[in-house]
Amino acid sequence: MIIEMKNIRKHFDGLEVLKSISFGVDSGEVVSIIGPSGSGKSTLLRCATFLETIDGGEILYMGKKAAHTDESGKAVYVHHQELRAFRAYCGLVFQQFHLFPHYNVLKNLTDAPVKVQHRDPKEVEATAMELLKKMGIAEKAKAYPYQLSGGQQQRVAIARALAMKPAILFFDEPTSALDPELTGEVLKVIRQLAEEKMTMVVVTHEMPFAKAVSNRVIFMEGGLIVEQGDPKEVFDHPREERTKQFLRVFER
Amino acid sequence: MTLSTMISTMSAGMLRTIGIFLLTLAGSLPLGMIVALLRKSRIPLVRGIIRVYISVIRGTPLMLQLLVWYFGPYYLFGMSIRGWRFPALITGFVLNYAAYFAEIYRGGIESIPVGQHEAGEVLGYTKAQIFMRIILPQVIKRIMPSVTNEVITLVKDTSLAFTLAYQEVFSLAKQISASQTSFMPFVIAGTFYFVANYVVAFGMERIEKALDYYR
Numbered sequence: 050m051i052i053e054m055k056n057i058r059k060h061f062d063g064l065e066v067l068k069s070i071s072f073g074v075d076s077g078e079v080v081s082i083i084g085p086s087g088s089g090k091s092t093l094l095r096c097a098t099f100l101e102t103i104d105g106g107e108i109l110y111m112g113k114k115a116a117h118t119d120e121s122g123k124a125v126y127v128h129h130q131e132l133r134a135f136r137a138y139c140g141l142v143f144q145q146f147h148l149f150p151h152y153n154v155l156k157n158l159t160d161a162p163v164k165v166q167h168r169d170p171k172e173v174e175a176t177a178m179e180l181l182k183k184m185g186i187a188e189k190a191k192a193y194p195y196q197l198s199g200g201q202q203q204r205v206a207i208a209r210a211l212a213m214k215p216a217i218l219f220f221d222e223p224t225s226a227l228d229p230e231l232t233g234e235v236l237k238v239i240r241q242l243a244e245e246k247m248t249m250v251v252v253t254h255e256m257p258f259a260k261a262v263s264n265r266v267i268f269m270e271g272g273l274i275v276e277q278g279d280p281k282e283v284f285d286h287p288r289e290e291r292t293k294q295f296l297r298v299f300e301r
Numbered sequence: 302m303t304l305s306t307m308i309s310t311m312s313a314g315m316l317r318t319i320g321i322f323l324l325t326l327a328g329s330l331p332l333g334m335i336v337a338l339l340r341k342s343r344i345p346l347v348r349g350i351i352r353v354y355i356s357v358i359r360g361t362p363l364m365l366q367l368l369v370w371y372f373g374p375y376y377l378f379g380m381s382i383r384g385w386r387f388p389a390l391i392t393g394f395v396l397n398y399a400a401y402f403a404e405i406y407r408g409g410i411e412s413i414p415v416g417q418h419e420a421g422e423v424l425g426y427t428k429a430q431i432f433m434r435i436i437l438p439q440v441i442k443r444i445m446p447s448v449t450n451e452v453i454t455l456v457k458d459t460s461l462a463f464t465l466a467y468q469e470v471f472s473l474a475k476q477i478s479a480s481q482t483s484f485m486p487f488v489i490a491g492t493f494y495f496v497a498n499y500v501v502a503f504g505m506e507r508i509e510k511a512l513d514y515y516r
Contacts, residue, residue, distance in 0.1 A: 098423055133425055141423045147416035150515050151438045160434065161424035195516040213424060 050112070051076055051217045051248050052097060052139070057106035059092055066092045068272040069106070074217060077246040081259035081280070084269035085295060090252040093269070094219045097250070098141045099132060110138045111216070137166070140210030144222040146202045148194040154181065154205050155190040158212040166213065173212070180208040184238055200231030204238055211242075218242070220251040236262075256299045260284045268292045302481050308489060310477065314470035315493055321394060321459045321469060322497075326452065328395035333402025340407060351403075358400035364464050367393040371465050390462055398455060405447045409440035442512045449505040456498050470494075 050073045059067040066089045074080055082090045095101040097108065099115070103124045108116040115135040116126045126132055149157050158177035162168045181187045184204040186197075194202055203223055210218055220239065224232040236258050242249065243262050253259055259266055260280045267277040268289070276289045287293045302310075340351045358366070371389040374380040382389075413436050421431035460471035470493055474486035 100419055100422060133427075136423070136425045139423075143416060143420065145416055147414075147420035149417070149420070149435055151442070161426065164430060164434065165425040193515045209424070 050074065051110065053107070053109040053112075054093075054097060055107040055109075056118075057093070057096060057108070058104045059089075059096060059101060060104060066272050067096070067103075070269075070272070070274055071106075072267065072274065072277075074248060074250055076216075076248055078248055078265065079243045079263045080250045080265045080267060081263040082250065082252045082267045082269055083254070083256070083259060083295075084275075088269045089272040090269050091221050094141065094221050094250065094252055098139050098219055099136055100141075102126065110135050137213065138216045140213055140215035140218045142203070142206050142210055142218065142220045142223050144225050146194075146199075146206045146226070148202055148205055148209070150194050153191050153193050154186070154197070157194070157205060158209050161209075162212050162214075177208070177212050180211055181205075183241070184208050185234075198231060199227045200234045203227065203231075203235045207235075207238060207242075211247075217248040217250065220249065220253070222252050222254065224253070224255060256284065256296070268295065270295070302477070302483075304485065307477060307481075307483075307485060311470055311473050311486065311489055311493075314468055314473035317467065317469040318459045318462075318471075318493075319497075321390065321462055321467075322456060324391050325394040325398055325455060325459075328391065329398035329402055332395060332399035334406055336399055336403035337406035337410065340403065341410075355400045355403065358397055363393070363397050363458060364461050366397055367461060367464050369393075386465055386467060390465055390467055394455075394458070398451065401451055402448070405444050405451065406440065408447075409444040410436060412443055413439055442515075445505065445509045445512065449502065449509075452501055452505065453498050456501060457494060460494075 053073040055071045057067050057070045058065070070089070070093060072080075082093070084090055092101060096103050103116060105118045105122060105124050106116070107114065107118065113135075114127070115132065116124050119125050127135070149160070152160060155174070155177055158180065159170070159173045162173040162176075163170050178187060178190065181190055184207065186201055186204055186208075189197060189201060189205075194205065197205065203226075207218075207223075223239070224235050227235060232255070236255060239249070239251065240258075240262050251259070251263070263280050265277060266280045266283040268275045268283060268287075268291075270291055276283060276287060276292045283292065284296065287296060336351060336355070339347055340355070342348050342351075367390060370393040371382065371386060374385065375382045417435055417439070418431055421435045426434065459469060462469045463472040463475065466472065470490050474490035477486040478484065
């Protein structure tokens, strides 16, 4: 397993956002997480990528513990130096891209691999250009983010995450800030990554995409996993009443 | 006294004015950043001290602050203040401007979207790297107009050095005007300030232009 999260609990100001969630992702697996807003999907990703600290539970990457719960029931993380090694396992693509506006496209991709991972600048640049080609935006290498469309910006963001060579890539509603036309070009890129067996977890509202691309679908609501399984099963024959209700909205 | 002797007598004052200006910037621009960061310190006592410092500096006249820095050591501790004039002057200016710059920096830092920090964090940058590589360059671009304002104000504020009888261009203008019963020294001083600010505005505009390559 690339990542394993066990009994994850998280609350914000008294509101329980995650109520004992457990899930794991195998190498090469593509998992979609669906559910209404406020169900805890984004928080789960943010806990997995260490942007939020969990209150309780366990996070393991490659079988190694990044966080666990001690006898008093409090979550304890490894020392922050060690945590940086865990961070290297995962990448995150944001809904709002969050590219660095003062760096051109190429620099957005190469800066962290060179400055954080201390890789050879030449090798990094070659890898970055490869990625941009794959994303269909090689000709934009010297452009600045503001000169790109939303779809192009998101593809740069995906390439930026991939340039770090993560073992798993998380997507937090990657197309929610895009209009339908641009959504297509981003989904195409994610689909291509899936075919290459990139391990991915995608929080999305694009149901046809989730059904077509993922190996497993998780339906979350109220900080719990309500149902999960094979996408065809979950979408065509949902077991839980709540899942049926939720999916019905999308059929209209 | 001919016009050219007036100008040459006052030119020594102009150099002193430029000296105050440059030393104040050299001290207050970096100190302001330290103050801005300390204001966001995790230690409440540090935050408290910084907040009091900023509010006292902003709440009292610079002229009064200069007098306190100069005469304070004598009245408070009975110390000799010989040779303390210029250091007191620069201390007063630097601490005053650092407080204003700190507030400008703070506004700039807080205006950068959280997403920039988070993107940096996920990519594994250290806190220091996030600040130096991602946040600070964007902050500098955003605060340029406010900094320009402050720097132009400083050019004019240097004239407050006359309070400590420091012979910069404004003090000299007053003296020469009185002794020669002439209005001319004020015209010369006014022209000097205007030209100095013109140069400052031109320089700052160039910097802003240079940062125009992204939005």
